[in-house]
Amino acid sequence: GAGVSQSPSNKVTEKGKDVELRCDPISGHTALYWYRQRLGQGLEFLIYFQGNSAPDKSGLPSDRFSAERTGESVSTLTIQRTQQEDSAVYLCASSRDILSYNEQFFGPGTRLTVL
Amino acid sequence: AQRVTQPEKLLSVFKGAPVELKCNYSYSGSPELFWYVQYSRQRLQLLLRHISRESIKGFTADLNKGETSFHLKKPFAQEEDSAMYYCAPSGLTGGGNKLTFGTGTQLKVEL
Numbered sequence: 001g002a003g004v005s006q007s008p009s010n011k012v013t014e015k016g017k018d019v020e021l022r023c024d025p026i027s028g029h030t031a032l033y034w035y036r037q038r039l040g041q042g043l044e045f046l047i048y049f050q051g052n053s054a055p056d057k058s059g060l061p062s063d064r065f066s067a068e069r070t071g072e073s074v075s076t077l078t079i080q081r082t083q084q085e086d087s088a089v090y091l092c093a094s095s096r097d098i099l100s101y102n103e104q105f106f107g108p109g110t111r112l113t114v115l
Numbered sequence: 116a117q118r119v120t121q122p123e124k125l126l127s128v129f130k131g132a133p134v135e136l137k138c139n140y141s142y143s144g145s146p147e148l149f150w151y152v153q154y155s156r157q158r159l160q161l162l163l164r165h166i167s168r169e170s171i172k173g174f175t176a177d178l179n180k181g182e183t184s185f186h187l188k189k190p191f192a193q194e195e196d197s198a199m200y201y202c203a204p205s206g207l208t209g210g211g212n213k214l215t216f217g218t219g220t221q222l223k224v225e226l
Contacts, residue, residue: 003158031212033212033213033214035214035216041218042119042201042217042218042219043159043201045213045214045215048212048213059213091159093159095212098212099212100147100205100206100212101147101164101166101205102212103149103161103164104161104214105160106158106159106160107158108158109158
């Protein structure tokens with residue numbers, strides 16, 4: 001079956017522009033997560049969804065970042081007025097539910113470069 | 116603060132040698148513990164989780180609650196084990212299944 005997919009795979013943008021990153025989770029997975037990995041750093045949690053709700057937005061680095069999920073399926077992460085420090089690989093993952101022992105299945109990531 | 120420490124950025128061993136990738140964590144509550152792996156040009160994937168008490172590809176991980184460690188071990192390294200390994204407790208920051216990743220250890224198995 002299809003795994004988690006993300007688009008675009010690469011995005012180059014100019015500072016100050018808005019970008020949208022898309023994640024298609026595994027069908028039937030109710031939990032969806034966004035992480036990012038900046039160069040030379042570990043993965044950091046951004047936000048998660050249980051269904052279409054985001055109970056914890058504490059990882060979003062600033063109010064320029066927002067995310068939504070619809071139909072308990074596709075999620076988009078939007079970054080407004082991008083800055084150079086937003087350059088990173090953005091990873092999406094999904095799991096069957098939010099129970100702590102469940103495996104998360106990762107997408108291939110979107111590499112964002114802000115010039 | 117919740118924290119995961121993987122002290123070695125790079126670990127280089129010879130084929131057939133034992134491997135130990137270290138992981139220490141600080142936490143509040145009782146996290147579930149995972150090791151994720153990323154092979155070259157592949158996506159991040161689960162290697163093993165503590166709750167399953169399983170050995171995957173010859174790897175095992177022992178939880179030491181006293182030391183808050185979850186080191187990954189394999190008695191005889193193989194070339195195909197070369198990859199980036201991440202220790203990742205979940206649920207550390209309260210609620211949900213959020214993974215808190217260490218900075219990772221790049222394992223290189225040399226012939």
